Amino acid sequence: MFIINKTLQIFFILTIIVFFDLTNVNANSSNNTTEMHFSFDGFFGVIDKASARRGLQVYTEVCSGCHSLKYVSYRNLSGIGFSIDQIKSFASQFEVLADPDAEGEVNMRQALPSDRFVSPYNNPNQAKAMNNGALPPDLSLIIKARVGGASYFYRLLNGYKGAPENFDTSNGYYNEAYSGHVIAMPQPLYGEDVEYLDGTEATLEQEVIDLVSFFTWTGQPELDERKSMGFRVFLFLVFMTGILFISYKKIWKKVKAGLV
Amino acid sequence: MSNKNIGSKVIGWIDYRLPIFSTLKHTLVDYPTPRNLNYWWNFGSLAGIFLLIQIITGIVLAMHYTPTVEGAFASIEHIMRDVNYGWLIRYIHMNGSSFFFIVVYIHVFRGLYYGSYKSPREVLWWLGLVILLLMMATAFMGYVLPWGQMSFWGATVITNIFSAVPFVGTTIVEWLWGGFAVDNALLNRFFALHYLFPFLIVAVVILHIVALHTHGSNNPLGIDKKGPQDSIPFHPYYTIKDLFGLSFVLTIFALVVFYAPDYLGHPDNYIPADPLKTPAHIVPEWYFLPFYAILRAVPDKLGGVIAMISAILILFVLPWLDTSKVRSATFRPMYKNLFWILLVDVVILTWIGGSPPEGNFILIGRIATIYYFTHFLILMPLVGVIETTKPLPNSISESVLKKSIKGDK
Numbered sequence: 053m054f055i056i057n058k059t060l061q062i063f064f065i066l067t068i069i070v071f072f073d074l075t076n077v078n079a080n081s082s083n084n085t086t087e088m089h090f091s092f093d094g095f096f097g098v099i100d101k102a103s104a105r106r107g108l109q110v111y112t113e114v115c116s117g118c119h120s121l122k123y124v125s126y127r128n129l130s131g132i133g134f135s136i137d138q139i140k141s142f143a144s145q146f147e148v149l150a151d152p153d154a155e156g157e158v159n160m161r162q163a164l165p166s167d168r169f170v171s172p173y174n175n176p177n178q179a180k181a182m183n184n185g186a187l188p189p190d191l192s193l194i195i196k197a198r199v200g201g202a203s204y205f206y207r208l209l210n211g212y213k214g215a216p217e218n219f220d221t222s223n224g225y226y227n228e229a230y231s232g233h234v235i236a237m238p239q240p241l242y243g244e245d246v247e248y249l250d251g252t253e254a255t256l257e258q259e260v261i262d263l264v265s266f267f268t269w270t271g272q273p274e275l276d277e278r279k280s281m282g283f284r285v286f287l288f289l290v291f292m293t294g295i296l297f298i299s300y301k302k303i304w305k306k307v308k309a310g311l312v
Numbered sequence: 313m314s315n316k317n318i319g320s321k322v323i324g325w326i327d328y329r330l331p332i333f334s335t336l337k338h339t340l341v342d343y344p345t346p347r348n349l350n351y352w353w354n355f356g357s358l359a360g361i362f363l364l365i366q367i368i369t370g371i372v373l374a375m376h377y378t379p380t381v382e383g384a385f386a387s388i389e390h391i392m393r394d395v396n397y398g399w400l401i402r403y404i405h406m407n408g409s410s411f412f413f414i415v416v417y418i419h420v421f422r423g424l425y426y427g428s429y430k431s432p433r434e435v436l437w438w439l440g441l442v443i444l445l446l447m448m449a450t451a452f453m454g455y456v457l458p459w460g461q462m463s464f465w466g467a468t469v470i471t472n473i474f475s476a477v478p479f480v481g482t483t484i485v486e487w488l489w490g491g492f493a494v495d496n497a498l499l500n501r502f503f504a505l506h507y508l509f510p511f512l513i514v515a516v517v518i519l520h521i522v523a524l525h526t527h528g529s530n531n532p533l534g535i536d537k538k539g540p541q542d543s544i545p546f547h548p549y550y551t552i553k554d555l556f557g558l559s560f561v562l563t564i565f566a567l568v569v570f571y572a573p574d575y576l577g578h579p580d581n582y583i584p585a586d587p588l589k590t591p592a593h594i595v596p597e598w599y600f601l602p603f604y605a606i607l608r609a610v611p612d613k614l615g616g617v618i619a620m621i622s623a624i625l626i627l628f629v630l631p632w633l634d635t636s637k638v639r640s641a642t643f644r645p646m647y648k649n650l651f652w653i654l655l656v657d658v659v660i661l662t663w664i665g666g667s668p669p670e671g672n673f674i675l676i677g678r679i680a681t682i683y684y685f686t687h688f689l690i691l692m693p694l695v696g697v698i699e700t701t702k703p704l705p706n707s708i709s710e711s712v713l714k715k716s717i718k719g720d721k
Contacts, residue, residue: 095571123389189583192389196574197582231592271582274392274399281400282570289563296556303552307347310713312544 107266120171123192186236346531354557384459413599427639460581534639601665635696
């Protein structure tokens with residue numbers, strides 16, 4: 053038993069080193085700000101659906117003026133609790149290019165649940181031309197695609213503070229959280245930017261949290277299902293490992309006794 | 313090879329003409345295995361299982377993936393969102409590559425500790441190194457396929473390494489690219505090769521197993537089997553032990569796949585590739601970091617490339633650099649210490665590989681690189697000569713049974 057325990061210990065330590073230490077170098081920990089806590093943290097954390105729905109409202113009324121969400125379809129909104137009728141009516145506010153008709157004319161049609169979120173610009177060049185040469189990034193994966201993830205997103209939208217004296221902000225706006233502190237995006241949210249349909253008070257803090265919920269969902273629509281499946285898989289594997297360990301000890305009993 | 317116990321008549325009929333069943337039985341059931349293998353011997357079969365996991369998930373991913381610069385990134389998101397359980401298949405594949413490398417690196421270090429590369433297992437060791445090289449090529453090309461920022465810039469940096477070759481460097485790089493920049497032609501051929509290489513690995517794995525079974529597994533004592541009392545059949549003893557180890561590792565694997573699927577990756581790879589925008593730090597996947605550190609430790613481009621390649625090639629001549637007659641580090645007090653120092657050195661190189669090349673990181677990286685080569689080129693031959701080894705036990709069975717009787721008291 054002693055050898056087994058020792059081997060397992062070493063294996064554990066090695067695994068822990070590999071996962072929780074070495075690979076951190078990949079994640080470039082230049083920001084030492086304290087981590088935030090969100091509803092989707094931890095083993096059992098899930099996305100707050102009501103918050104994500106409010107986030108959709110903020111995105112639609114504010115962000116979508118400049119930022120696309122092109123990997124998400126309207127039909128996906130069922131994942132944060134919208135009914136198919138709500139999705140149909142939500143999608144119908146937007147227009148997309150239809151397929152060429154019988155005469156070869158290309159017209160516009162109302163968007164359907166199967167369409168991706170309609171982008172604010174026709175192409176990246178138009179987006180740049182209308183934003184002083186800066187391309188507003190697509191927001192579908194914004195939380196996954198930034199070092200620091202949700203915490204960074206939160207700090208960025210709360211990071212518009214007065215610039216220190218003599219700080220050159222002629223190329224953009226001062227932001228504490230942004231690398232280099234000069235960001236091309238003007239402060240998008242101040243609080244009371246939207247009137248929430250569910251009556252929640254639209255403070256800046258609330259709006260940012262709701263956007264974090266929404267964009268965490270657009271980036272990882274599988275998050276809730278993944279975690280609940282993961283827990284069941286984990287329980288099964290722990291059980292199976294135990295059974296196999298007992299079988300192993302039993303089968304090896306003779307070998308250890310020198311009878312084989 | 314007798315086929316008396318093979319079972320039904322049909323199997324016997326086939327086996328008489330093509331001895332596939334008796335070969336499998338000989339390989340997976342009867343194979344006489346040293347009775348004293350510890351848990352570090354689990355990692356060979358684990359590597360095989362992860363290869364299989366990668367091939368199966370990879371084939372499914374290929375059914376939904378688009379190898380064009382316009383479509384690649386979007387097709388990955390299509391897999392993550394629209395394909396049934398596509399997220400699960402992709403996360404298994406992504407993290408499976410990391411686990412494949414963890415398992416194989418442990419397997420290699422086990423070989424280093426117990427002297428598994430020594431006569432008569434040199435060819436077995438070479439075949440293992442060939443597998444490692446093929447794995448590296450496969451993993452690198454696979455990382456390019458999502459066509460994110462790290463994919464693109466990683467491909468740019470690594471393919472540019474070949475431009476260090478004197479006279480024909482630029483020609484080679486353009487030939488690799490299929491053009492004058494990292495673009496669609498490169499993505500297409502990387503996809504084709506990423507699909508091909510795993511099957512080459514399977515072929516070399518088969519040779520690896522044939523070579524293994526020719527002289528049998530090494531063991532923690534590093535002494536040869538003296539007779540039948542030293543070995544036990546592979547089945548059921550090592551099948552059950554390997555299954556237990558597999559289940560244990562899969563549990564850790566599941567935790568990563570389901571709860572931290574992007575932890576081992578880089579966030580920048582969720583940004584679509586942009587040839588006009590270089591990321592602040594271009595870092596390869598974690599399993600390449602020690603080699604990346606060696607590449608950057610040498611101030612000359614060609615020199616760096618030579619050092620990086622030598623870091624692996626040097627392992628091919630290891631059986632002759634190690635002058636000790638004793639295999640297992642258990643009986644080699646000096647070499648045992650050197651082994652652990654080498655392990656720490658590789659950990660340091662991994663850390664340096666992921667750090668920006670500035671300030672003290674450069675110095676530490678250079679010292680660690682010099683030590684890496686010193687270990688193999690100077691210390692290994694030297695220690696084998698000057699070291700006083702501990703007395704070897706007479707036989708495996710004697711040593712094991714003595715211990716188990718002592719354990720019972």
